Amino acid sequence: MSGGLFFAAHDLRRLTEIAGILIAHGFGDLVRQLGIDRLIGGIKKATFHKQAAPNHSLAPEARLRLALEELGPTFVKLGQILSTRADLLPPAYIAELGHLRDKVRTLDWADLIVEVEAELGIPLAEAFDALDTTPLAAGSIAQVHRARLKTGEDVVLKIRRPGIVPVIEADLRLIGRLASLAETEGLSRFRPVEIATEFARSLRSELDLANECRNAERVAASFADDPNIRIPTVHWQWSRENMNVQSHVSGLPGSDLTAVRAAGLDLTVLARRGADAVLKMIFADRFYHADPHPGNVFYGPGNEISFIDFGMVGQLTRQRRDELVDLLFGVVEKRADKVAGILLRWAGTDGGDVVQLAAEVERFIDRVHGVPLGELHLSGMISDLVAVMREHHLALPYDLTMLIKAFISLEGMGRELDPGFDMISAAQPFLEDLVWQRRGPQEWMRRTREGIADGFGLMTELPHDLRKLLDVAQTGRLKLHIELDQGERYLKRLDRLMARLTMGIVIAALTIGSSIVMAASGDELSIGVSIFALLGFFGAVLGGVWLLWAIWRDR
Template sequence: MVLNAFGSPHDLKRLAEISATLIRYGFGDLVQRFGLENAASKAGRILRGKEAPDTAHLSPAERLRCVLEEMGPTFVKLGQILSTRIDMLPPDYIAELETLHDKVATLPYEALVAEVEADLGYRLTEVFAEIDKTPLAAGSIAQVHRARLLSGEAVVLKIRRPGVRRVIEADLRLLMHIAHFVAAEFEDAHRFRPEEIITEFAKSIRTELDLANECHNAERIANNFRDVPHIRVPRVYWDWTNEAMNVQEFVSGIAGSDLTAARAAGLDLRLIAARGAEAVLTMMLEDRFFHADPHPGNVFYLPDEQLVFIDFGMVGHLSRRRRDELVDLLSGVVQRDPEAVTEILLKWANASLTENQQLEERIEGFIERVHGVPLKSLNLSALALDLVGIMREHDLALPPDLTLLIKAFTSLEGMGRQLDPDFDMASAAEPFLHRLILQRFSPKELVRLTGKGLADGVDLMAHLPKDLKTLIHSVQQGKIKLGIEVQQMDNFLTRLDRSITRITIGIVIAALTMGSSIVMTVSGIELPVAVSVFAMMGFFGAVVGGVWLMYSIWRSGKG
């Protein structure tokens, strides 16, 4: 495979820089393996005059961390994501990647704002009364400065580094080529879905590049907590916010990492830990839209144990289906149901039960080990990592959309234990799980699921003639080859007829149930006796039809 087939000179230059960095840290074999020979020849010129780092005392995991840091923002962010993938990497690599941080020098204010002012069409000094040219913080994507509006309000300006988008886009193209190469050349790599990982990662980092999108995320989470007085999110000033710069309220509080100052201010750290856990669990499990990096650097403490969350560049979204699967998995652990837990893990990994018959035995041992242990003694993050470790032993991988959730959950428990050594994540999560389980079986949810099933059934029946016609047409054109023995045809048609009959009866049962329910739940109206009798007959017919349908399915399965 040749990765050097990049069109733009900038891409070729970036390839040479990356190749040079890999060679300096002893990864020259990867340069050759990935087909970067042409870039490596150009890298020789870059390497001249550069002092080679002393890597003799570094472990392979430390060398990987160092090379990712030096290769820049894209690879730092990728390493941070990979630090959550215990299903992919050994523990020593995970521990090392968790220490990854951006090593970037601050830019002079004048160099930083030139690109932004060109986009805006005016100078920032025209809309801000003052701007502190000394940065508050500097990251690989943006730099933060204090400022004051003409109206006197204190704000912070988060300004994107010039040229960073071009560098990241070149890196993403390279990473996708590598993902294609790994998927094609290494058979075992398919279970990790490398192309999906890079696709998800590219989507995440491109979103993070849009600084206006961070403000949309902030406002969405602020709206979810509008009735919670002890949770705050800085206000956004949209008049001066765009893709390359956002303007948010400046909040003067105690940094989440400064526990000494928090104690000196008389804050109750146990209460802060409880409130922080409740807020993040609410985002994850109820709102299903969460801050994906809730570490102490992204939190401030205010008087009366208020918490201010900042930096919503990295957020996660959990689908309703995935959230329900997580609840089912935890319920399976609590109820000692290894079969249910195994089924969910195999579903996540797109694997079949027959290929992993020993997995259920390992899950059963895991459940027995944690069952009966007091909640306070459980470390949920460690348990989650143990469970993923079991998946790794059986060549199973997590779906990419769960990586941010694991990262956020681990960060949350770590922050909670810093604030309160006795912090109990299991007890904090327990009421959320109880509520979600009850919601799954509430009348409202059952009506929603019934309606969805009815709609799906009607849709299936409506499209069935057209789908059959398309299928027959494809067979006639020779696009589909069917081999059916003549003596089996009667049996095949009989089974098809039974299947269609069952689908029809299922739709009728759903319609009777919903119709009768609507009639019987009408309030404020005295219904005629005939209508009530009709509704009861509908319920009776649905029950009879359901019993017949279940018996028919059981009998055919037995046969």
């Protein structure tokens, strides 16, 4: 099949359904561009999910959102991931996909708890003192209910929907194959395989509800000494892959600012504390809540802040964090060349017009310089910089798209609480501290120790490595692998070179051989032998002319 991909019968049925939904929403060209029509060519069009004409009165981005919603929860979550890829999609698509929400029906309590009770080995009614069968919330992966432990503590049960794992795994397998197909159909600049791989990793992590507990405990340990930040306690006795149990968080939801104001809480303090907490996760801990929207935050007495739902987290390497700091200070110091270099490194390419990219970055820097700090929006600055990358077909790595999403959510929440909230001022102390750490004596000592340790390790391991190399060479097992860019082109040139070298040897052999025959025969050269010698000379002349012409033709 196309792209050398194999689709099982049940995958083809699902692929036919996907094609029908895309066509129904006006994306027939995409179906053809991906080659899906060729894959399902043997299946009657009558089996398509829908054949209704698309509603062309809607914008393409709106039709895409409706198509993803109709395709089901896996594709809804894929759309949510794509809504963070401002480096790949235009702003209109980003805004529309940002409206995607899980629209799923709630399950009856008896149906929901079948798998959990089978794993626990006892009914949930025996494990807990009280259970509320009315869901607090319902998502495509799990449903949330309140309960009370035998100890009297109020908790929240997050229970995975039964039977959902094989369904999502089937869709992920299909998405991965379609991504490979898209890679070969001229859509490689959108990095479909990379997006599909990261999406699958993220969704599988979300399917394991115990992961959320581990994430919550890691963040809680970081704020153990901060009385203003609260993280739910995990009850591991009852938590597992298909259910997690965490303490119930009391307080006012961040989405109800009217109630927050009525309670007399200081919204300015809440904005500052919330921003400081998330910025600490990002810059100090390098492990952060990737979805800090109002629905995942509660406010309590004394302006306490509680974070919930650590199913989606981001993690930065030390190098990535340092690159981010360098980029921000490159903007402050008006170093367009430095900023452009970091963007290219993030995109994983040395190609492109570096001079033009630096010029675009310089124009961006000129726009933000001179603007009062309170009027600068970090999310807007990031969006403008990402737009520059999109124009140059440069894509961001996945970890940075998660970070940008967190920044935008955090700034939006901060400005809802306090219209005068300044994200850049909030981040400045963390950035300055990182710069000092990187240039201070402690960092210098750390790098010196690491350099000495690496050098010592190299010196001690070198004799052993050399011995292994010599042993391999002596036994004839040494192999040299050389990879060349444009390998096919070089192989063709090498083939022509060998052909000409062979022709040269043949010409020399004919000339020498014919000369020897004529010299050895002397005056008694027979007619047959003379003709043979003359043909040898004639062939050598023709071969020499062809060889000279071929060399001249290729300059």
